[in-house]
Structure formats: structure tokens, C-alpha cells
Amino acid sequence: MNLKELLDGVTYEIVQGRPEVEVKMIHFDSRKVEKGDLFVAQKGVSADGHEYIGKAVAAGAVAVVCEVVPEELKEGVVYVKTANSSEALGIMASNFYGNPSRRMKVVGVTGTNGKTTTATLLYELVRLLGKKAGLLSTVCNYIGDERVHATHTTPDAMEINELMGRMVDAGCEYCFMEVSSHAIDQRRISGLDFDGAIFSNITHDHLDYHKTFKAYIEAKKAFFDRLPKKAFALTNGDDKNGMVMLQNTVARKYTYSCKRMADFNCKTLERHLDGTLLLLDGSEVWTRFVGDFNAYNLLAVYASARLLGFEKEELLPVMSMLVPVSGRFETILSNEGVMAIVDYAHTPDALENVLSTIGELKKDGTVITVVGAGGDRDRTKRPEMAEVACRLSDRVILTSDNPRSEEPAAIIEDMRAGVPEEAESRVLAITDRKEAIRAALMLAKKGDIVLVAGKGHEDYQEIKGVKHHFDDKEVIKEIFKL
Numbered sequence: 001m002n003l004k005e006l007l008d009g010v011t012y013e014i015v016q017g018r019p020e021v022e023v024k025m026i027h028f029d030s031r032k033v034e035k036g037d038l039f040v041a042q043k044g045v046s047a048d049g050h051e052y053i054g055k056a057v058a059a060g061a062v063a064v065v066c067e068v069v070p071e072e073l074k075e076g077v078v079y080v081k082t083a084n085s086s087e088a089l090g091i092m093a094s095n096f097y098g099n100p101s102r103r104m105k106v107v108g109v110t111g112t113n114g115k116t117t118t119a120t121l122l123y124e125l126v127r128l129l130g131k132k133a134g135l136l137s138t139v140c141n142y143i144g145d146e147r148v149h150a151t152h153t154t155p156d157a158m159e160i161n162e163l164m165g166r167m168v169d170a171g172c173e174y175c176f177m178e179v180s181s182h183a184i185d186q187r188r189i190s191g192l193d194f195d196g197a198i199f200s201n202i203t204h205d206h207l208d209y210h211k212t213f214k215a216y217i218e219a220k221k222a223f224f225d226r227l228p229k230k231a232f233a234l235t236n237g238d239d240k241n242g243m244v245m246l247q248n249t250v251a252r253k254y255t256y257s258c259k260r261m262a263d264f265n266c267k268t269l270e271r272h273l274d275g276t277l278l279l280l281d282g283s284e285v286w287t288r289f290v291g292d293f294n295a296y297n298l299l300a301v302y303a304s305a306r307l308l309g310f311e312k313e314e315l316l317p318v319m320s321m322l323v324p325v326s327g328r329f330e331t332i333l334s335n336e337g338v339m340a341i342v343d344y345a346h347t348p349d350a351l352e353n354v355l356s357t358i359g360e361l362k363k364d365g366t367v368i369t370v371v372g373a374g375g376d377r378d379r380t381k382r383p384e385m386a387e388v389a390c391r392l393s394d395r396v397i398l399t400s401d402n403p404r405s406e407e408p409a410a411i412i413e414d415m416r417a418g419v420p421e422e423a424e425s426r427v428l429a430i431t432d433r434k435e436a437i438r439a440a441l442m443l444a445k446k447g448d449i450v451l452v453a454g455k456g457h458e459d460y461q462e463i464k465g466v467k468h469h470f471d472d473k474e475v476i477k478e479i480f481k482l
């Protein structure tokens with residue numbers, strides 16, 4: 001494709017050369033550039049791509065898109081200046097792959113918690129209704145039935161469009177995707193043609209990246225601000241910041257709520273450990289999901305499907321067929337009657353929701369929580385997570401999550417700061433996650449519940465740059481001898 005076609009929709013200025021040059025591939029990492037490629041220089045968190053323009057050109061780049069043009073220009077290379085390279089990259093990535101998002105109904109889900117659940121259930125729902133669909137999510141990406149390994153919650157702009165292009169080729173009519181706040185801020189989604197956006201909730205997370213809660217809200221809101229008129233903007237009316245998302249959008253605005261008047265409503269009628277009876281849009285529906293927070297996810301799924309044009313009568317029976325996503329409130333019962341629950345709760349709010357749910361549903365017996373916090377991520381959530389765990393469980397074992405580049409013991413110390421004095425005797429710290437899980441399961445007696453939180457579906461533990469195989473469910477089954 002030639003550079004001029006690629007730049008369609010981008011505001012730019014040609015500083016040197018002619019835009020008719022043929023481009024083989026687009027890269028934003030100089031280390032991947034080969035002869036005939038285009039290099040896009042963007043400012044990142046730890047580096048600035050502009051410093052690698054020389055390397056990219058030396059590797060054979062025929063064109064460079066950047067915000068600041070280098071002082072020395074190499075002859076024969078086209079230099080393009082634009083105000084925001086990441087924004088330009090999104091648009092060019094879409095053009096490069098033939099704008100696949102315009103050829104499907106694309107719905108994005110944003111929010112601190114519930115993105116994977118909501119996006120995955122929408123994907124499952126339309127497939128149960130006989131439609132072909134794709135999914136971009138934390139756990140796994142899907143092109144119809146085909147699984148594609150996921151490295152991010154929202155992939156980079158090139159990968160998004162490459163995957164969407166394959167979805168279109170496979171005949172997918174729908175694409176559901178998680179939209180992380182990092183992705184919005186880094187413009188990984190710019191250039192995409194959305195048909196709908198869903199906001200689940202916003203609570204404490206990612207302050208390492210966004211710095212303030214206000215900036216975190218603004219990042220999420222920017223997704224709604226940039227929606228086209230034809231799209232629906234569906235927000236959680238019960239979240240404190242739900243209406244903020246709709247303030248400046250030109251999209252069609254809708255709300256969902258379990259507590260007040262809204263366009264779509266739901267009420268929990270009965271709570272059980274194996275499911276929940278809901279009053280959804282005025283009709284009783286049995287669902288295989290546990291926890292009031294899942295009523296919100298299911299309501300968002302139902303409302304979105306209605307806004308995509310599906311009828312209530314065809315939707316309700318299928319809502320009962322949906323099953324939980326891997327690593328979200330998954331229960332494993334031992335032969336001795338101890339129940340382990342694996343859940344991906346890795347924020348204070350998620351932990352609070354899951355533990356409150358367990359508290360409401362358990363009969364007698366105690367609750368033991370095994371929890372850690374990720375390294376190289378928001379430090380300020382660590383003591384809050386420990387506080388919630390202590391408040392809502394009888395015993396707590398603090399352990400490692402993905403320490404990444406940090407010292408596991410130091411992360412546990414950060415968590416310890418949130419342990420109230422009264423709870424100290426109920427808290428243990430065991431750095432080795434497997435030993436921590438083993439200790440909790442050994443302490444538990446018949447009727448007790450052990451929550452293993454934070455890693456859910458993950459099948460690895462990242463320590464100092466190396467991903468070691470680790471799977472909470474596998475470990476539990478091994479210790480339970482199942």
C-alpha cells in the first residue's frame with residue numbers, strides 16, 4: 001500500500017519526499033523494521049520512539065511518521081510530521097488492513113472490573129444465536145472458533161486491525177473487545193469504527209499509570225467522547241461516575257441499573273452458590289452466575305444485545321445458557337467438603353465484591369483468603385486489598401501474585417500496611433504462592449471456603465522477566481488430590 005493511502009484520515013505535513021512511496025509494513029518498534037517499511041515514532045512510558053528514528057532508517061525504513069522531525073534527514077526517506085503519532089498509527093493500521101472495523105458491528109467494553117466477563121458473554125451470546133463473532137480479551141482472543149493467544153487486555157493498533165481483518169475474512173458479523181484505559185490513553189483504538197461502547201464501573205486501579213483518579217476517569221471518558229453518532233453509549237447508572245461517561249458523547253445514550261430507573265433494569269430475586277435468579281427486563285431468568293456484580297455484567301450484556309437489534313424473546317432463554325468465564329468465581333470442592341474459589345479479583349473493589357458474595361452465601365464455616373498484588377503495578381492498591389481481605393475473611397494469607405521486577409517480600413510488606421491491628425493474629429505471610437495455597441487448604445475444615453484471588457485464568461507467574469508455569473486451579477486440584 002502506498003503511504004498516501006495509508007495516511008487517509010490523518011492530519012499531517014510532508015517534510016521531505018513524496019507520499020506516493022510503497023510501504024511494505026508498518027512498525028512502531030525500530031527493532032522490527034525491515035527494508036521498505038514505515039516507522040512510526042511514538043513517545044512511550046519508558047522510551048521515546050523518536051530516539052530510534054535513525055536506527056529504523058538504517059534498517060531500511062522508506063518513510064517515518066513522527067511528531068518531531070529529526071535535524072538530519074536522510075535522502076530518499078519520506079518524513080511525515082503529525083501532532084500525535086499514536087493517533088496516526090491507529091488510523092494507518094486500520095487503513096493498512098482495509099478498515100475491518102467498518103465491516104463488522106464492533107462493541108467495546110471499558111471499566112475497572114467486568115470487561116472480560118461482559119465482552120466474553122456477548123461473544124458467547126451472539127454465537128448461541130447463530131451469528132459469527134470475534135473477541136479481543138484478556139484471557140484469549142477468538143476469530144470465530146479459532147483461539148489466538150492474548151498478551152494484553154487490548155492489543156496494539158496493528159494487532160487489533162490484523163485480528164479484525166481475519167475476523168472479517170472468517171465471516172464474522174460482530175466483534176466484542178475489551179478497551180483498557182491504557183489502550184484509550186495510548187490511542188491503540190484510534191481509527192476504529194465502533195457501533196457501541198459499554199461502561200461497567202470505575203474504582204481504584206492503575207494509579208501507577210494514570211497518577212490521579214480524575215485522570216483515570218478522563219481516560220475512560222475519552223472513549224465515549226470519540227464515539228460516532230450511530231453508536232450506542234451504554235453506562236452503568238449505579239456507578240458514581242457512570243453519567244460522566246455520557247457527558248460529551250454524540251452517541252445514542254442509554255443507562256442500565258439494578259437500583260433506580262434506567263433504560264434497562266434488573267433485580268436479584270434469589271442468591272445461591274451455583275447461580276442467581278434474576279428479574280431481567282421484567283422477566284424471571286435463572287443464570288449460572290454468582291454475585292450481585294455479575295447481575296450488572298449480565299444486564300450490560302442483555303442491554304447491549306437489545307441495542308444491537310436482538311429481541312427480548314430470543315435473548316432471555318439464551319441468557320440462562322451462558323456460563324462463567326475461566327478463573328472468575330470458579331469453585332472446586334474437595335472430597336473432604338472444603339470449597340476453594342478461584343477468582344481474578346485484583347483490585348480492592350473486586351475483592352470486596354467477591355468476599356461479600358461469599359459472606360452472604362456461606363452457611364457456617366470460616367473464610368480463608370489467599371491474596372497477593374502484582375509487581376510493577378499500582379502500589380497504592382496493595383494496603384487497600386489487604387484491608388478488605390482482613391475485614392471480610394476469618395483468616396488471610398498474604399502471598400505473591402506476579403512480582404515482575406519487584407521483590408516479593410517488599411510487595412507483601414506494602415500489603416501489610418493495610419492490615420488492621422485487630423487482625424494481625426489472623427494474618428500469615430507466605431511468599432511462595434503454592435505453599436500459601438497449601439497452607440490455606442490445610443487449615444480449612446469441612447464447610448470452610450478458601451478464596452484464592454488475583455490470578456484467575458492466568459497459567460503463569462511472572463518473576464523477574466520470566467514467566468513460570470503456575471495455575472491456581474491446577475495447584476488446588478493437586479493438593480485436593482482430585
Ligand SMILES: CC(=O)N[C@H]1[C@@H](OP(=O)(O)OP(=O)(O)OC[C@H]2O[C@@H](n3ccc(=O)[nH]c3=O)[C@H](O)[C@@H]2O)O[C@H](CO)[C@@H](O)[C@@H]1O[C@H](C)C(=O)N[C@@H](C)C(=O)N[C@H](CCC(=O)O)C(=O)O
Pocket residue numbers: 028029030031041042043044045046047048049050052151152153154155156180181182183186
Ligand atoms: C505501560 C504500557 O502500557 N506500556 C505499553 C507501551 O509500551 P511503552 O509505552 O512502555 O513503550 P516504550 O518502551 O516506552 O517505547 C516507546 C516507543 O519506542 C519504541 N522503541 C523502543 C525501543 C527501541 O529500541 N526501539 C523503539 O522503536 C517502542 O516500540 C515504542 O513505540 O506500548 C507497548 C506497545 O503497544 C505495550 O506493549 C506496552 O505494554 C506493556 C508491556 C504493559 O505491560 N502494559 C500493561 C500495563 C497494559 O497495557 N495493560 C492493559 C490492561 C490493564 C487493565 O485494564 O487491567 C492492557 O490493555 O493490556
Ligand SMILES: Nc1ncnc2c1ncn2[C@@H]1O[C@H](COP(=O)(O)OP(=O)(O)OP(=O)(O)O)[C@@H](O)[C@H]1O
Pocket residue numbers: 111112113114115116117118138153178200201293294296297327328329343344345346349350351353354456
Ligand atoms: N461488574 C463487576 N463489578 C465489580 N467487580 C467485578 C465485576 N465483574 C467482575 N468483577 C470482579 O473482577 C474480577 C475480574 O473480572 P473481569 O476479568 O471480568 O474484569 P476485567 O475488567 O476484564 O479485568 P482486567 O482489567 O484485568 O482485564 C472478577 O474475578 C471479579 O472478582
Ligand SMILES: N[C@H](CCC[C@H](N)C(=O)O)C(=O)O
Pocket residue numbers: 153346373374375377401402454455458
Ligand atoms: N490487566 C491487569 C491484570 C492484573 C492481574 C494480576 N494478576 C497482576 O499481575 O497484577 C494488569 O496488568 O494490571
Ligand SMILES: [Mg+2]
Pocket residue numbers: 115116117137138139153178
Ligand atoms: Mg479483562
